[in-house]
Amino acid sequence: MSEKERLTRRDFMSIAMWAIGGVIGAAFGIPAVAYIIGPAARKQEDQGWIRLGAASKVELGSPTLFKSKIEKQTGWITNEEELSVYVLTENGRNFTAMSNICTHLGCRVRWIADQEQFFCPCHNAAFAKNGDVVSGPPPRPLDQYQVKEEDGQLFVLGG
Template identity: 80%
Template sequence: MNEKKEIDRRSFLGMATWAIGGLIGAGFGIPAIAYIISPATRKDEAQDWIRLGSVSKVELGTPTLFKTKIERQTGWITKEEELSIYVLTENGRDFVAMSNICTHLGCRVRWISDQEQFFCPCHNAGFSKSGEVVSGPPPRPLDQYQVKEEDGQLYVLGG
């Protein structure tokens, strides 16, 4: 009878030791695992308003190129990226912000003022002043950004 009580006490102490060890392990382990995997689950931080520059730089009726740098984080990797965005306004109040990346295969388009068109040198595509396809293989207009003006500065959303 005494021997059985001894075994029960031993097994209880064994289980209690494992339980306490497990709690301590979880207390250290869960925060450590959360810290390790958090960059992979973090939302892309490029979804912020990005300042392009002064509104006064934009010529009425002519797409004006703005260049800015953003930091993009993917998992543990942070890299700096240059954004090139054309801004167009016809009245100085309403703005259109367009990507300079061709929607065909991703080459960079540039504004040719003599021809009043964006030109993509890769496959001779043309886009109108507002980014519509006028010639060549691109399947859709130039991508646009949400744009806002605040205190004389232009901002675009995302990147």
């Protein structure tokens, strides 16, 4: 290092090599990340209002299970899936629609009529009639759907 630090030809080539290598690395790396996280970043398509069935089928004061078929697009495959919803009404006019998916780790809960509780077999969780947690590990009550009644038919808003 005599006067200033002179950039030798060798140093210049070395820097240029690293720079070009970096550009090539980024040209692969950035698209690769977009490519991998693509499906995860995709917004779930809206299912719209899903018809459950006749509102008259709901027993007063007892959660009634409705099953409807929905079409789900996963990747390039369109699947028909079953959506299970428990509907509860105390007066025949106001309805609550609850998902049968346990809020703990996603197992399916079922209504045990003589115990007046929803029961999840995976980790012995119990939910009350209105979906509140009675015992077990779930962090929150059963998820609810937006529900409406039209011409005696029940609909939930799927998403």
